[in-house]
Amino acid sequence: xxxxxxxxxxxxxxxxxxxxxxxxxxxxxxxxxxxxxxxxxxxxxxxxxxxxxxxxxxxxxxxxxxxxxxxxxxxxxxxxxxxxxxxxxxxxxxxxxxxxxxxxxxxxxxxxxxxxxx
Amino acid sequence: xxxxxxxxxxxxxxxxxxxxxxxxxxxxxxxxxxxxxxxxxxxxxxxxxxxxxxxxxxxxxxxxxxxxxxxxxxxxxxxxxxxxxxxxxxxxxxxxxxxxxxxxxxxxxxx
Numbered sequence: 666x667x668x669x670x671x672x673x674x675x676x677x678x679x680x681x682x683x684x685x686x687x688x689x690x691x692x693x694x695x696x697x698x699x700x701x702x703x704x705x706x707x708x709x710x711x712x713x714x715x716x717x718x719x720x721x722x723x724x725x726x727x728x729x730x731x732x733x734x735x736x737x738x739x740x741x742x743x744x745x746x747x748x749x750x751x752x753x754x755x756x757x758x759x760x761x762x763x764x765x766x767x768x769x770x771x772x773x774x775x776x777x778x779x780x781x782x783x
Numbered sequence: 784x785x786x787x788x789x790x791x792x793x794x795x796x797x798x799x800x801x802x803x804x805x806x807x808x809x810x811x812x813x814x815x816x817x818x819x820x821x822x823x824x825x826x827x828x829x830x831x832x833x834x835x836x837x838x839x840x841x842x843x844x845x846x847x848x849x850x851x852x853x854x855x856x857x858x859x860x861x862x863x864x865x866x867x868x869x870x871x872x873x874x875x876x877x878x879x880x881x882x883x884x885x886x887x888x889x890x891x892x893x894x
Protein backbone atom coordinates (compact mmCIF):
# COMPACT_ATOMS: atom_id res chain seq x y z
CA UNK A 666 0.00 0.00 0.00
CA UNK A 667 0.83 3.72 0.05
CA UNK A 668 2.08 3.98 -3.51
CA UNK A 669 2.64 7.30 -5.24
CA UNK A 670 3.15 7.48 -8.98
CA UNK A 671 4.47 10.24 -11.20
CA UNK A 672 4.01 10.73 -14.89
CA UNK A 673 5.98 11.13 -16.99
CA UNK A 674 9.14 9.64 -15.55
CA UNK A 675 11.26 11.54 -18.04
CA UNK A 676 10.54 14.45 -20.35
CA UNK A 677 12.64 16.43 -22.78
CA UNK A 678 11.23 19.66 -24.14
CA UNK A 679 12.26 22.74 -26.03
CA UNK A 680 12.85 26.03 -24.28
CA UNK A 681 9.69 28.08 -24.01
CA UNK A 682 7.26 25.18 -23.88
CA UNK A 683 5.17 24.14 -20.89
CA UNK A 684 5.40 20.77 -19.24
CA UNK A 685 2.86 19.12 -16.94
CA UNK A 686 3.87 16.54 -14.35
CA UNK A 687 1.27 14.43 -12.58
CA UNK A 688 1.50 13.01 -9.08
CA UNK A 689 -1.04 10.39 -8.03
CA UNK A 690 -1.64 8.55 -4.80
CA UNK A 691 -2.75 5.14 -6.00
CA UNK A 692 -4.21 3.49 -2.92
CA UNK A 693 -4.92 6.29 -0.49
CA UNK A 694 -6.38 9.75 -0.40
CA UNK A 695 -4.01 12.64 0.10
CA UNK A 696 -5.22 15.99 1.29
CA UNK A 697 -1.70 17.33 1.09
CA UNK A 698 0.95 16.77 -1.54
CA UNK A 699 4.40 18.26 -1.71
CA UNK A 700 6.58 19.12 -4.68
CA UNK A 701 10.37 18.99 -4.45
CA UNK A 702 13.18 19.79 -6.84
CA UNK A 703 16.56 18.15 -6.79
CA UNK A 704 19.55 19.42 -8.72
CA UNK A 705 22.48 17.08 -9.48
CA UNK A 706 24.39 16.01 -6.38
CA UNK A 707 22.18 18.14 -4.16
CA UNK A 708 19.46 17.32 -1.71
CA UNK A 709 15.74 17.79 -2.17
CA UNK A 710 14.36 21.30 -1.82
CA UNK A 711 10.70 21.85 -1.13
CA UNK A 712 9.05 23.99 -3.79
CA UNK A 713 5.46 24.08 -2.68
CA UNK A 714 2.79 22.45 -0.58
CA UNK A 715 -0.40 21.52 -2.37
CA UNK A 716 -3.68 21.22 -0.51
CA UNK A 717 -6.74 19.68 -2.13
CA UNK A 718 -9.26 22.29 -3.11
CA UNK A 719 -7.16 25.30 -2.17
CA UNK A 720 -4.23 27.30 -3.45
CA UNK A 721 -0.75 25.93 -3.10
CA UNK A 722 1.74 27.44 -0.68
CA UNK A 723 5.04 28.23 -2.31
CA UNK A 724 8.43 28.38 -0.66
CA UNK A 725 10.44 31.55 -0.78
CA UNK A 726 12.14 32.03 -4.10
CA UNK A 727 9.80 29.76 -6.05
CA UNK A 728 7.81 31.61 -8.71
CA UNK A 729 4.18 30.61 -8.42
CA UNK A 730 3.38 31.92 -11.90
CA UNK A 731 6.07 29.74 -13.37
CA UNK A 732 5.35 26.57 -11.40
CA UNK A 733 1.59 26.14 -11.47
CA UNK A 734 0.20 23.61 -9.04
CA UNK A 735 -3.28 22.16 -9.13
CA UNK A 736 -4.60 19.72 -6.55
CA UNK A 737 -8.05 19.08 -7.91
CA UNK A 738 -8.77 15.77 -6.24
CA UNK A 739 -7.69 13.75 -3.25
CA UNK A 740 -5.51 11.55 -5.43
CA UNK A 741 -4.03 13.89 -8.00
CA UNK A 742 -1.78 16.93 -7.97
CA UNK A 743 -0.18 18.43 -11.06
CA UNK A 744 2.84 20.66 -11.48
CA UNK A 745 3.07 22.66 -14.69
CA UNK A 746 6.37 24.26 -15.54
CA UNK A 747 5.40 27.15 -17.78
CA UNK A 748 7.74 28.57 -20.43
CA UNK A 749 10.46 26.18 -19.36
CA UNK A 750 14.09 27.19 -19.72
CA UNK A 751 17.31 25.15 -19.45
CA UNK A 752 17.81 26.25 -15.85
CA UNK A 753 14.53 24.50 -14.98
CA UNK A 754 16.10 21.18 -15.90
CA UNK A 755 16.00 19.14 -12.73
CA UNK A 756 14.59 16.10 -11.00
CA UNK A 757 11.10 16.82 -9.66
CA UNK A 758 9.72 14.60 -6.91
CA UNK A 759 6.32 14.68 -5.29
CA UNK A 760 5.18 13.24 -2.01
CA UNK A 761 1.75 12.66 -0.54
CA UNK A 762 0.50 12.59 3.01
CA UNK A 763 -2.54 10.42 3.70
CA UNK A 764 -5.72 12.17 4.71
CA UNK A 765 -5.83 12.35 8.50
CA UNK A 766 -2.07 12.42 8.67
CA UNK A 767 -1.54 8.68 8.46
CA UNK A 768 0.89 6.96 10.78
CA UNK A 769 3.33 9.44 12.30
CA UNK A 770 2.51 12.05 9.63
CA UNK A 771 4.42 9.92 7.19
CA UNK A 772 4.80 11.01 3.59
CA UNK A 773 5.12 8.72 0.63
CA UNK A 774 7.28 9.72 -2.28
CA UNK A 775 6.85 9.31 -5.99
CA UNK A 776 9.63 7.97 -8.24
CA UNK A 777 10.44 11.39 -9.64
CA UNK A 778 10.35 13.06 -13.05
CA UNK A 779 13.51 13.99 -14.88
CA UNK A 780 12.95 17.22 -16.84
CA UNK A 781 15.46 18.28 -19.46
CA UNK A 782 14.90 21.58 -21.23
CA UNK A 783 16.90 22.06 -24.40
CA UNK B 784 14.71 27.60 9.97
CA UNK B 785 15.53 23.94 10.35
CA UNK B 786 18.92 22.89 9.00
CA UNK B 787 19.82 19.26 8.50
CA UNK B 788 23.40 18.12 8.02
CA UNK B 789 24.75 14.70 7.19
CA UNK B 790 28.26 13.49 7.82
CA UNK B 791 30.16 12.14 6.03
CA UNK B 792 29.21 13.38 2.57
CA UNK B 793 30.72 10.28 1.04
CA UNK B 794 31.81 6.94 2.43
CA UNK B 795 33.51 3.95 0.86
CA UNK B 796 33.77 0.67 2.77
CA UNK B 797 34.64 -2.95 1.98
CA UNK B 798 31.84 -5.46 1.85
CA UNK B 799 30.88 -6.93 5.20
CA UNK B 800 31.82 -3.92 7.25
CA UNK B 801 29.42 -2.32 9.70
CA UNK B 802 28.96 1.41 9.26
CA UNK B 803 27.26 4.43 10.76
CA UNK B 804 25.79 7.42 8.98
CA UNK B 805 25.16 10.59 10.92
CA UNK B 806 22.43 13.19 10.71
CA UNK B 807 22.12 16.34 12.79
CA UNK B 808 19.39 18.94 12.91
CA UNK B 809 19.20 22.36 14.52
CA UNK B 810 15.59 22.53 15.74
CA UNK B 811 14.58 19.75 18.10
CA UNK B 812 10.87 20.51 17.71
CA UNK B 813 10.20 17.66 15.30
CA UNK B 814 7.37 15.19 14.85
CA UNK B 815 9.49 12.51 13.24
CA UNK B 816 12.70 11.74 11.40
CA UNK B 817 12.89 9.53 8.37
CA UNK B 818 15.79 7.86 6.59
CA UNK B 819 15.61 7.35 2.85
CA UNK B 820 17.68 5.65 0.23
CA UNK B 821 18.09 7.11 -3.25
CA UNK B 822 19.66 5.26 -6.14
CA UNK B 823 21.17 7.32 -8.98
CA UNK B 824 18.47 8.99 -11.06
CA UNK B 825 15.71 7.42 -8.98
CA UNK B 826 13.21 8.51 -6.40
CA UNK B 827 13.28 7.92 -2.67
CA UNK B 828 12.82 4.66 -0.85
CA UNK B 829 11.79 5.01 2.76
CA UNK B 830 13.95 2.93 5.08
CA UNK B 831 12.96 3.82 8.61
CA UNK B 832 10.77 6.38 10.33
CA UNK B 833 11.26 7.32 13.97
CA UNK B 834 8.61 9.22 15.86
CA UNK B 835 9.81 12.01 18.10
CA UNK B 836 8.86 9.95 21.16
CA UNK B 837 10.87 6.95 20.01
CA UNK B 838 14.58 6.28 20.46
CA UNK B 839 15.19 3.82 17.66
CA UNK B 840 13.74 1.71 14.91
CA UNK B 841 15.08 -1.46 13.33
CA UNK B 842 14.49 -3.14 10.02
CA UNK B 843 16.64 -6.06 9.02
CA UNK B 844 20.27 -4.95 8.93
CA UNK B 845 19.30 -1.33 9.52
CA UNK B 846 18.98 0.40 12.85
CA UNK B 847 18.18 4.08 13.23
CA UNK B 848 18.45 5.97 16.48
CA UNK B 849 17.15 9.38 17.48
CA UNK B 850 18.33 11.72 20.21
CA UNK B 851 15.96 14.61 19.82
CA UNK B 852 17.40 16.70 22.61
CA UNK B 853 20.83 16.78 21.02
CA UNK B 854 19.47 16.99 17.49
CA UNK B 855 21.09 13.81 16.23
CA UNK B 856 20.21 10.61 14.48
CA UNK B 857 22.32 7.74 13.27
CA UNK B 858 21.69 5.02 10.73
CA UNK B 859 23.59 1.84 11.44
CA UNK B 860 24.04 -0.63 8.60
CA UNK B 861 25.28 -4.06 9.61
CA UNK B 862 27.28 -6.37 7.36
CA UNK B 863 27.22 -4.02 4.38
CA UNK B 864 26.66 -5.39 0.88
CA UNK B 865 27.40 -3.94 -2.58
CA UNK B 866 23.65 -3.57 -3.06
CA UNK B 867 23.64 -1.07 -0.21
CA UNK B 868 25.54 1.39 -2.40
CA UNK B 869 23.35 4.46 -2.77
CA UNK B 870 22.82 7.92 -1.36
CA UNK B 871 21.21 7.99 2.06
CA UNK B 872 19.11 10.97 3.05
CA UNK B 873 17.66 11.87 6.39
CA UNK B 874 14.71 14.19 6.69
CA UNK B 875 13.00 15.75 9.67
CA UNK B 876 9.35 16.68 9.81
CA UNK B 877 8.55 19.42 12.26
CA UNK B 878 6.22 22.14 13.32
CA UNK B 879 6.76 23.92 10.02
CA UNK B 880 4.62 21.18 8.48
CA UNK B 881 7.23 20.22 5.97
CA UNK B 882 10.17 17.92 5.50
CA UNK B 883 13.68 19.30 5.69
CA UNK B 884 16.17 17.08 3.95
CA UNK B 885 19.79 16.56 4.80
CA UNK B 886 22.59 16.89 2.33
CA UNK B 887 22.97 13.14 1.93
CA UNK B 888 25.72 10.58 2.33
CA UNK B 889 26.89 8.76 -0.77
CA UNK B 890 27.79 5.20 0.21
CA UNK B 891 29.89 2.84 -1.87
CA UNK B 892 30.34 -0.74 -0.71
CA UNK B 893 33.27 -2.37 -2.42
CA UNK B 894 32.94 -6.10 -3.23
